Amino acid sequence: MTGKQLAAIIVAFCLCVFGATLGVLRFSSGDPSSGDTAPPKSTPPSKAPVYAYATSQELVVMRGRQVVGRTSRAFDPANYAVNQISWTHDGKYVVFLSDAGLLPGSAGLYDESKQELRFINTQTGTEKRLPCPDCKWFATLEDDTVLATAVHTTNEGYDEQKVWLFDLDSGSPGVSQPLNTEQYNGLPGSTWLANTRNHMMVNLLGDSPRMAFFSSDGLEVLNNTLYSTSNSYMLATGAEHTIYGSEVFALAAPIRPGECTQAFAVDVHTPSRQESIGSDSSAIEPPGYKDGKSGLDILDMWWGFDGKLHATIASWTCDETKESEETKQVLVSPPTVWRLDWDKWVKEGNQPATMVRPxxxxxxxxxxVPDCIGITPPDGPYCYVGKLYREEAGKRTLVADQVFSVSTPPIKGGPSxxxxxxPTPTYDHKGE
Incomplete structure (x- = not known):
């Protein structure tokens, strides 16, 4: 896999953004050091759909066409591990960590012991902050609960692991949870990929790498361990109600990436079943795909109001007469939207799209966002940032530029x- 291909995956995986926006007012009062900020002077209509986008310097929360609030926060568009943004399942709060690991403190050192859990009320625009020392990943569970993991490296080089539990409505500091062999085992230090109201999908690293589900109380769902992997470039998304049933996760992972070539597998999983549903990739495959002479990227995935999985997919062929990996790539299809009808991909449109949130x-x-296929400019954030549009009935209106992520609350409703x-599994990817 090339660095540029990885960059494209990271763009889709991140839930954050990069750049500047126009026509937005800063909070007019409030003490940032206290963790509380005041809302804008006018409150947008409460029934309009809410979403958030982020830039390299701030997170902006919108309700309909109006700004609910914006807050300063440094993001790194090239590092998804420091860009996590999530929503509570009632849509009341948008949640993220502070930038303690990105910006040096007064002594010129990065001090993650000062990490905070930050959350914005999407009705009022008010932001609050709670201490979350050394926190790395978090999941929003149930209505207003956040489970976060922390890893602190001591002066002796040992990793001290903690799990914090927060109740956002109470606004109280987080409660440190005890670590033992049965509860929270393996969560700290691992990569959290997606969550629903009651479960998390986690890429467990370390001595026994594997994909696994954890329940909201931190216990691993032992009857459903996914295929073993240490691949850290995966995409995942969870939903409460889908055409596959309730509490469903989709996982996309590259398989055998090589020079110019790259394959992807997309599977649908649920914590309640050991079976998974694979997807037929024939519709999205470029020429020469099965012969290892081309590649494809899945840049983003999301669940729609129809209960189906949607994705943005790009593809290319490989010109073996060229020498470098970059010059070998010949674009076949830029990132466009596809829909998974149970196990078969169907194209939804021809307009370019990197991330979509209904x-x-x-x-x-x-x-x-410009694709990273073939020769690209040597400098600048070419493959990370782009233009954010509001699309209604196929017509697009520009909202902001220099954006690298957009997010929304979990979709409510859908098939019951x-x-x-x-079916039984059509294939598995163990050992890939």
Missing amino acids: LDARTSMVLV KAIRPW
Whole structure:
């Protein structure tokens, strides 16, 4: 896999952004050091759909076409591990960590012991901050609960691990949870990929790397361990109600990436079943795909109001007469939107799109970032940032530039049960 291909995956995986926006007012009062900031002077209509986008310097929360609030926060568009943004399942709060690991303190050193959990009320625009020392990852569970993991490296080189539990509505400091062999085992230090109201999908690293589910109380769902992997370039998304049933996760992982070539596997999983549903990639494959002479990227995935999985996918072929990996790539299709109809991919449109988040049945926020396929400019954030549009009935209106992520609360509603029986696995990826 090339650095540019990885950059494209990171763009989709991150839930944050890079750049500047126009026509937005800063909070007019409040003491930033206290963790509380005041809302804008006017409160947007409470029933309009809410979303957030971020730049390298700030996070902006929108409700409909109006700004709920914006707050300063440094992001690194090239490092998804420091860009996590999530929403509570009732849509009341958008949650993220502070930038303690990105900005040096007064002594010129990065001090993650001063890390904070930050959250914005999407109705009032008020922001609060709670101490979350050395926190790395977090998940929003149930209505207003946040589970966060922390890893502190001592002067002797040992990793001290903690798990913090927060109740956002109470606004109280987090409670440190005890670590033992049965609860929270393996969570700190691992990569959290996605979560639903009651479960987390985690890429467990260390001596026994594997994909696994954890329940909201931190216990691993031992009857459903996914295929073993140490691949850290994966995409995942979870939803409460889908055409596959409730509490469902989709996982996309590159398989055998090589010089110019790259394959992807997309599977649907649920904590309640050991089976998974694979996807037929024939519709999205470029020429020469099965012969290892081309490649594809899945840059983003999300669940729609129809209960189906959607994704942005790009593809290319490989010109073996060229010498470098970069010059070998010949674009076939820039990132465009596809839909997974149970196990088969169907193209939804021809307009370019890198990330999409639906606001309602007719309106979506669409982020368009230049692709990283073939020769690209040597300097600048070419593959990380782009333009954010509001799309209604196929017509796009520019909202902001220099954006690298957009996010929304979990979609409510959808199918109440699977539209067809789950089959036995058609293949597995163990050992890939």
